[in-house]
Amino acid sequence: MERDDIIEYSLDGHHSEEQGVKIRKKIWMVTLLLTVVTAVEVILGAMVKQGSGAWLTVKILFIALTLLKAGYIVMVFMHLGDERKSLKWVILLPYALFIVYLMFIAFTEGSAVHLAM
Amino acid sequence: MAGHATKEIDSATLWGGKGSPFSASYGKLMMWFFLVSDALTFGGLLVAYGYTRYSTQGTWPIGEETFEALPFLGNGYPLAYVALMTFILIVSSVTMVLAVEAGHRMDKKGVIKWMLATIIGGFFFLGSQAWEWSHFIHGTPFGKVTLNDGSVAVVKGDFGAIENFEVIEAGHHHAVGDLVTEDLLHEFQHAAQAGHLHGTADNLTIHLHDGSVAKVNKAADENLQLIIKEAGTKHAISSAADESTRVTAEEGAVAEYYEALTKGAVIYGANMTQNEYGPDQYGQFFFFITGFHGFHVFSGVIINIIIFLGVLRGIYHQRGHYEMVEKTGLYWHFVDLVWVFVFTFFYLI
Numbered sequence: 001m002e003r004d005d006i007i008e009y010s011l012d013g014h015h016s017e018e019q020g021v022k023i024r025k026k027i028w029m030v031t032l033l034l035t036v037v038t039a040v041e042v043i044l045g046a047m048v049k050q051g052s053g054a055w056l057t058v059k060i061l062f063i064a065l066t067l068l069k070a071g072y073i074v075m076v077f078m079h080l081g082d083e084r085k086s087l088k089w090v091i092l093l094p095y096a097l098f099i100v101y102l103m104f105i106a107f108t109e110g111s112a113v114h115l116a117m
Numbered sequence: 118m119a120g121h122a123t124k125e126i127d128s129a130t131l132w133g134g135k136g137s138p139f140s141a142s143y144g145k146l147m148m149w150f151f152l153v154s155d156a157l158t159f160g161g162l163l164v165a166y167g168y169t170r171y172s173t174q175g176t177w178p179i180g181e182e183t184f185e186a187l188p189f190l191g192n193g194y195p196l197a198y199v200a201l202m203t204f205i206l207i208v209s210s211v212t213m214v215l216a217v218e219a220g221h222r223m224d225k226k227g228v229i230k231w232m233l234a235t236i237i238g239g240f241f242f243l244g245s246q247a248w249e250w251s252h253f254i255h256g257t258p259f260g261k262v263t264l265n266d267g268s269v270a271v272v273k274g275d276f277g278a279i280e281n282f283e284v285i286e287a288g289h290h291h292a293v294g295d296l297v298t299e300d301l302l303h304e305f306q307h308a309a310q311a312g313h314l315h316g317t318a319d320n321l322t323i324h325l326h327d328g329s330v331a332k333v334n335k336a337a338d339e340n341l342q343l344i345i346k347e348a349g350t351k352h353a354i355s356s357a358a359d360e361s362t363r364v365t366a367e368e369g370a371v372a373e374y375y376e377a378l379t380k381g382a383v384i385y386g387a388n389m390t391q392n393e394y395g396p397d398q399y400g401q402f403f404f405f406i407t408g409f410h411g412f413h414v415f416s417g418v419i420i421n422i423i424i425f426l427g428v429l430r431g432i433y434h435q436r437g438h439y440e441m442v443e444k445t446g447l448y449w450h451f452v453d454l455v456w457v458f459v460f461t462f463f464y465l466i
Contacts, residue, residue: 014438015221023218031211035204038460042200045465050179051358059466066461070454077214077450079443087139091149099160106164110171117172 013082030076037065148444152451155413159455162409163462166402176346178395179357180464182271186252199464202245203456206414209238210453213421217446220439225428228442232425235449239418246411253403256386258302260309261346261393262377268349270364271394272374277336279305285322288329297331305333312381318371321379343370346395403463410459413452420445 015023041062048058075081080088139146170177181195188198212234219227259272282297282304291297297304305323308314313324314333321333343364345355355362364370377383384393392400424445433439 013221013443014223017222020218020222023221024215027211027214027218031207034207038200038203038207041461041465042196046181046195049358051356053358055358062461062465066457069457073210073450073454073457077210077453078447079217084140087141087146087149090139091153095153095156095160098157099164102160102164103167106168107171110168113172114174 026076030072034069034072037069041065142440144440144444145447148447152447155451156455159406159409159458162402162406163458166406166462169396169398169402173396173398175354175356176396178271178346178399180466182273182344182357183394184249184464188248192257196464198245198249199460202242202249203460205238205242205245206453206456209235209242210450212238213446213449217439217443220433220442223434223439225431225434228428228433228439229425232421232428232442236418236421236425239414239421239449242414243411243418246407246414250404250407253392253400254386254388256393258306259341259374260306260383260385262343262374262384263382264343264349264352264373264377266349266351268345268352269347270343270345270352270374272341272343273363274341274366275339277338280334280336282323282325282331283334284325284329284331286330288325288327290327291325291329291331295329297325306383306385309378309383310381310385312379314379314381316375316379318375321375338371341366341370341374343374406459406463410452410455413455417445417449417452420448 044058044061048054080091141149184199185195186192186198187194212231216228216231216235219231257272258276259274261269261271263269279301282301284291284293284295284297287293304325305314308323308325315322315324319337321335323331323333325331342360343352343355345352345362345364348354352364353362355364364373384391386393387400387403389401389404391397392403394400424441427433427441428439433441
């Protein structure tokens, strides 16, 4: 009995030469972005001293830039951006929830341990 | 009694799969699930690192103070080397995604070219990490000292070169007046740790292995500074933001440093239990996190080579698609992704 209500996936995500040119252009743009962001991070890291007035801002900026880089790697290089929405959420949401919660309890506990010592 | 299912469905439809809610192949989906679980491991390690840092606060080493050396060029280039490593890994991730793109066009030559570049990039990263580990393990000429007042200090400055050891009391091998000129720094550090150095900064003697005693002819250290990491009765912890809180040579850093050195209260480099950069856990986290990541890079290179051989033999071309390249690419990008986080949380922050 053949079923016609199921969606076939194709193993071969083929694309044409013209599409390839576009995709490669995007890849090189992302490369440029990742390189520039890394260079900015290193220059800031070498210039701004930890614990100085600007440090908190720089620290938050580092984390934001890291998430930006991670986003481009996952969405463009790993093609998660091209997958179905359901797959995106299944991969990202449980992980994000768990890690944010783990960070919260671990850092709260770490600070408490420091105060107790 | 009749069950609910009275209509017969053949087993190929019922159990044969085929339905694909994610519109992704089994292999790709499983690779994603594996990567999520692997990401949890790295997430756990980095959170544990953060926990330890929160609980130790000011004594934790500063990335740009610890990692400032370049091969052949010496010290004074904060974070330059890790930036280079990061760049190498990003580039090899780019060549991998280009290999996947070539595969989508069934361009076998393109896949071969870009996968080869990815493998070479992987070896470059592994080589860089080997140098980094070696440098971390051997440490600086100064080491970390426990001062007389119980405070612990990391030392910065230009180590004055040791010219020779001039024997002043004969032992089994050396006669009075002999000049020892080989392996000087190693011998010097070994003697310091064993408490076999005596005297003061400009008048040091060393007890050599053969029982002889020698005078250490050594140029003076320049710009010596003590960065206090643990407070003692005299010194408070140095602030990373304010270099004036370090103990300088004018404030007697040289005498205090050599007093500690002659007591054997010094640690050089890093091993599994201690390190000269900060709390003991720091070295352990360094070895475990960068080591576990490096192991992933290593296995990634191996997997890439296996798939590369498959590409060369034309297996995937015959199959009509290069999905294997895509799946190994997922793993390779993941390794890059982890490094992005390690770079930020271990080196930058």
